[in-house]
Amino acid sequence: xxxxxxxxxxxxxxxxxxxxxxxxxxxxxxxxxxxxxxxxxxxxxxxxxxxxxxxxxxxxxxxxxxxxxxxxxxxxxxxxxxxxxxxxxxxxxxxxxxxxxxxxxxxxxxxxxxxxxxxxxx
Amino acid sequence: xxxxxxxxxxxxxxxxxxxxxxxxxxxxxxxxxxxxxxxxxxxxxxxxxxxxxxxxxxxxxxxxxxxxxxxxxxxxxxxxxxxxxxxxxxxxxxxxxxxxxxxxxxxxxxxxxxxxxxxxxxxxxxxxxxxxxxxxxxxxxxxxxxxxxxxxxxxxxxxxxxxxxxxxxxxxx
Ligand SMILES: Nc1ncnc2c1ncn2[C@@H]1O[C@H](COP(=O)(O)OP(=O)(O)OP(=O)(O)O)[C@@H](O)[C@H]1O
Ligand SMILES: [Mg+2]
Numbered sequence: 001x002x003x004x005x006x007x008x009x010x011x012x013x014x015x016x017x018x019x020x021x022x023x024x025x026x027x028x029x030x031x032x033x034x035x036x037x038x039x040x041x042x043x044x045x046x047x048x049x050x051x052x053x054x055x056x057x058x059x060x061x062x063x064x065x066x067x068x069x070x071x072x073x074x075x076x077x078x079x080x081x082x083x084x085x086x087x088x089x090x091x092x093x094x095x096x097x098x099x100x101x102x103x104x105x106x107x108x109x110x111x112x113x114x115x116x117x118x119x120x121x122x
Numbered sequence: 123x124x125x126x127x128x129x130x131x132x133x134x135x136x137x138x139x140x141x142x143x144x145x146x147x148x149x150x151x152x153x154x155x156x157x158x159x160x161x162x163x164x165x166x167x168x169x170x171x172x173x174x175x176x177x178x179x180x181x182x183x184x185x186x187x188x189x190x191x192x193x194x195x196x197x198x199x200x201x202x203x204x205x206x207x208x209x210x211x212x213x214x215x216x217x218x219x220x221x222x223x224x225x226x227x228x229x230x231x232x233x234x235x236x237x238x239x240x241x242x243x244x245x246x247x248x249x250x251x252x253x254x255x256x257x258x259x260x261x262x263x264x265x266x267x268x269x270x271x272x273x274x275x276x277x278x279x280x281x282x283x284x285x286x287x288x289x290x291x292x293x294x295x
Contacts, residue, residue, distance in 0.1 A: 001240065001259060001261065003264055006240065008241060013248060016249075032136050032246065034136075037132055037133050042242055043242075045245075049249070064246060066140050
């Protein structure tokens, strides 16, 4: 185990906390049950956190959840906008995750060809 | 199913979040001298009673109602890996108090998966703002501690200890 790598945890944690305060426009929920993890959900999560930090997107928070009932198409995330619009993305990988950050979270443009569901909650 | 033990740790840690834990401690001890790798996940979540725990360990069952496959996998996976790698696997749990999962393995066992990206595992669990995620890592020469709540409450303009000392010294003088 490389301790230098672990040290980075502390710096990263500080930055992510700074991005965490207040009510956010977007909440990203990553499905992190056993099947999600096996399919690569941690990599998707990490890519999103890194990308959000790199772009300084202060209006986005990222959370994990257990199974969300889409075991066959993991890794799965749900992007929830404060006005109730929810977009579900499936079969993700790091590259697709970066695209979602760049287009949906940074520029309010959902990535239609990766979305498997969209609904509006009141 | 998992090619990194840090993915098992994430999976077991997710059980702790599901159990409503506010403190989640992961301990990793890597001793080349003793040829042991010890992994522990301890939480202060809702816990399980004995009957539930026995049932879960006996049949790999899950209490998740909406599971398609009605077997739990997370604990069974780590147990399998531990036993395959010359180690042991224990779960201790008290309802209302919490749960401790401990797995050991021979560090040099040929089938032992690498630890992998432990940092990513901790970062992922620590995204939950209501949980203090702690990592205690130790090997034969070094230790490392991380507490996510420390990061949350860190004040950048804290008075350094040395300053306080010299203030006291000047007062005494
Ligand atoms: N830390 C914990 N606190 C309380 N209950 C737990 C804890 N860990 C496991 N359990 C109980 O044991 C069951 C089995 O856990 P396990 O991780 O093996 O399967 P699962 O989480 O239900 O499903 P899977 O991990 O396959 O998605 C859980 O459903 C839960 O009831
Ligand atoms: Mg589980």
